[in-house]
Amino acid sequence: MGEVLLTVNDLKTYFYTVSGVSKAVDGVSFHINRGEIMGIVGESGSGKSVASSSIIRLLPARTGKIVSGSIDFDGTDVLKLGKRELLSFRGRDVSMIFQNPMTSLSPVFKVGHQMVEMICAHHKVSRQEAYRMGEEALRKVGIPDAGRRMDSYPYELSGGMCQRVIIAMSLCSNPKLIIADEPTTALDVTVQAQVLELLKDMREKNGMAILLITHNLGVVWQMCDSVMVMYAGKTVEYTTCKELHHNPLHPYTWGLLDSMPKLSSNSGEELATIQGTPPDLRLTGTCCNFSNRCPYAEDLCRNQVPDLKELEPGHFVACHRQGVESRLFRGGVKQHE
Amino acid sequence: MSEKRVILQVKGLSKDFQIKGKKLGSKKAVLHALQEIDLDIHEGEVLGVIGESGCGKSTLGRCLVGLHKPTEGEILFEGKSILGVRAKDKLxxxxxxxxxxxxxxxxLDPRHTAADSVSEPMVVHKTVKGRAAMEQRVLELLKQVGLDVQHMNRYPHEFSGGQRQRLNVARAISINPRMIICDEPVSALDVSIQAQVINLLKKLQKEYNLTYVFISHDLSVVKYVSDRIVIxxxxxxxxxxxxxxxYKNPLHPYTQALLSAIPPECPDEEKERIVLQGEVPSPIGERKGCPLAGRxxxxxxxxxxxxxxxxQQGEEGHQVACFLYEKK
Incomplete structure (x- = not known):
């Protein structure tokens, strides 16, 4: 730990659509150390999935483009990789787990066939050897009766089982980084707990880093070391997990934290909400993206894009109202004015 | 609440589905979606229903509105059975x-404007007469759920998920129902929008003294909105x-496991996990014994x-189906 594995600097990914340029990711920087679990949280449309797909350059070829920024993975510049190098980079160095386990496996091939195909693509082994490796991997992720499961079709497995198969696949090549894009959103809580536990276990055993994308802050608290909050394509806050919980600084983060119903809270009181809806991503880039929903917004917020500032060591916030000398306080009390 | 009036009573409700056998010509199998459900719903309460996917919570909701015909059992709305009534009474x-x-x-029908969708139940039930009166009423409803006059002639694709769910709420309350079954009303929404819709539902409940059956798989949401919870x-x-x-005193081993599986509320919290082995067994075919026995x-x-x-176990209104508590 401690050694930087992935550095993303000022990444901008735009989508060129018929109706205009959609700034899905508009200046995002972060880094992941070896063996670290980092979380990206945000609502739908905040660009968290696009940011992570950009890391392995998995974007729609015609419309999606990485406009600027740099991605450095363990010494290689990902943006300069050729087609062939990219193929071996994906899957071997970085593998990805998608949201819906049922659709990320092909329904017409048996699990074993798909595992063998995957392993043969990345390792120089015979098919028999690959089959044996696949079975071993299934056993490692806790699938009972792995031998028989190799011979089943994906539809015969439940959602949790499918997700385990996909995790097993992504582990086969022993990647340095796993990108898990909402790995448990489609699963029930009890199964979610099993899958998260498994991911954590695999980290302990193999020491890979995990980039966990989720909209569930509870999952972040349980899993992550550091966390980045995204809103409308921009980083609004980036810090360690504990710091975000104990000392969140951005008004959006406050809204997000308050609007989650808590098990221990009293149900009599009204839930805090964030008024309004997120902005159109084609029109952003002239002001603070949160200014139309922010209760603290001022003229400056509506006219200028805030930079990501390091307010406290390791705690980055993008907000005009949060400065070194002037601070906002959660709950609407404005001091230091 | 001193005197709790029962508004809806469910007695021994079971619902089976016939499903095709795996092989051609093989016997049909029976899927037991609901088995022997007994339940009283009081007037003005929010009854939360929680469970994993496939546990029959949606089937229960659909049975209550009459979208499914139960295989066995009775559903009484204010003492009158809602099953097997004549078409006129059914309306x-x-x-x-x-x-x-x-x-x-x-x-929402993609070809209907917001106003069309919201007014449809009132047309069917003939509660409002005349175009002007209808327009007036629709606007009133839209305002109640936080939409406005400019939204009236828009089509569903022009709305965000949260706004669409508001339209659904407006449509549901348009004919002044006594009871609303909410089947995962906020599962498809983002957290900040989810909070808005939950607040809206709570506000309307107070205004009209509605009874909700709130079905969800998210325990913290259910806990937040409900007076009583069915697991x-x-x-x-x-x-x-x-x-x-x-939260304080879960009794059934399944409830305890469900609670322990929920992600923590803060990073420092260390949870003791009760892990259920294996997966939910299939509801197809006959079984004897407790459904949780294998796990x-x-x-x-x-x-x-x-x-x-x-x-009945412990405090009033706390019921549990488990042999662990029966010995005493």
Whole structure:
């Protein structure tokens, strides 16, 4: 730990659509150390999935483009990789787990066939050897009766089982980084707990880093070391997990934290909400993206894009109202004015 | 609440589905979606229903509005059975119980404007006469759910998920129902929008003294909105308790496991996990014994052969179906 594995600097990914340029990711920087679990949280449309797909350059070829920024993975510049190098980079160095386990496996091939195909693509082994490796991997992720499961079709497995198969696949090549894009959103809580536990276990055993994308802050608290909050394509806050919980600084983060119903809270009181809806991503880039929903917004917020500032060591916030000398306080009390 | 009036009573409700056998010509199998559900719903309360996917919570909701015909059992709305009534009376029944569905994208007709969708129940039930009066009423409803006059002539694709769910709510309350079945109304929404819709539902409940059956798989949402909570597993009710008790004093091993599986509320919290082994068994075919028997950490010999019944335990209104508490 401690050694930087992935550095993303000022990444901008735009989508060129018929109706205009959609700034899905508009200046995002972060880094992941070896063996670290980092979380990206945000609502739908905040660009968290696009940011992570950009890391392995998995974007729609015609419309999606990485406009600027740099991605450095363990010494290689990902943006300069050729087609062939990219193929071996994906899957071997970085593998990805998608949201819906049922659709990320092909329904017409048996699990074993798909595992063998995957392993043969990345390792120089015979098919028999690959089959044996696949079975071993299934056993490692806790699938009972792995031998028989190799011979089943994906539809015969439940959602949790499918997700385990996909995790097993992504582990086969022993990647340095796993990108898990909402790995448990489609699963029930009890199964979610099993899958998260498994991911954590695999980290302990193999020491890979995990980039966990989720909209569930509870999952972040349980899993992550550091966390980045995204809103409308921009980083609004980036810090360690504990710091975000104990000392969140951005008004959006406050809204997000308050609007989650808590098990221990009293149900009599009204839930805090964030008024309004997120902005159109084609029109952003002239002001603070949160200014139309922010209760603290001022003229400056509506006219200028805030930079990501390091307010406290390791705690980055993008907000005009949060400065070194002037601070906002959660709950609407404005001091230091 | 001193005197709790029962508005809807469910007695021994079971619902089976016939499904095709695996092979051509093989015998049809029976899927037991709901088994022997007994439930009283009080007027003006929010009854939360929680369980994993496939436990029958949506089927229960659909049975209550009459979208499914139960295989066995009775549903009484204010003492009158809602099953097997004549078509004319059925319309009257529908007026009292409305439903909000999970997916705000597919539950609105894409070819109807917002005003069309919201006014449809009032046209069907002939509660409002005349175009001007209808327009007036629709606007009133839209304002109540936080939309405005400019939204009236828009089509569903022009709305965000949260706004669409607001339209669904407006449609459900348009004919002044007594009871609304909410089937995962906020599962498809983002957290900040989810909070808005939950607040809206709570506000309307106070205004109209509505009774909600709130179906969800998200325990913290259910805990937040509900007065009483029903926990279901594999087509059966395993526990019924008051909203606060579920967190303080869960009794059934399944409830305890469910609670321990929820992600923590802060990073420092260390949770003791009760992990249920394996997966939810299939509801197809006959089985004897407690549905949780194969996964329960405290399974006894008796659990494998007998079915535990819901019994009062501890505080008033706390019922649990488990042999662990029956010995005493």
């Amino acid at each position: 009257e029944m529908c007026r009292n119980i409305q439903m909000i569905f999970q997916d705000p994208y597919s539950s 279901m597993y594999l087509g059966r009710i395993v526990e019924i308790c008051n909203g606060g008790d579920i 329960c950490p405290q399974c006894m010999e008796r659990c494998k052969n007998e079915m535990p019944r819901l019994k």
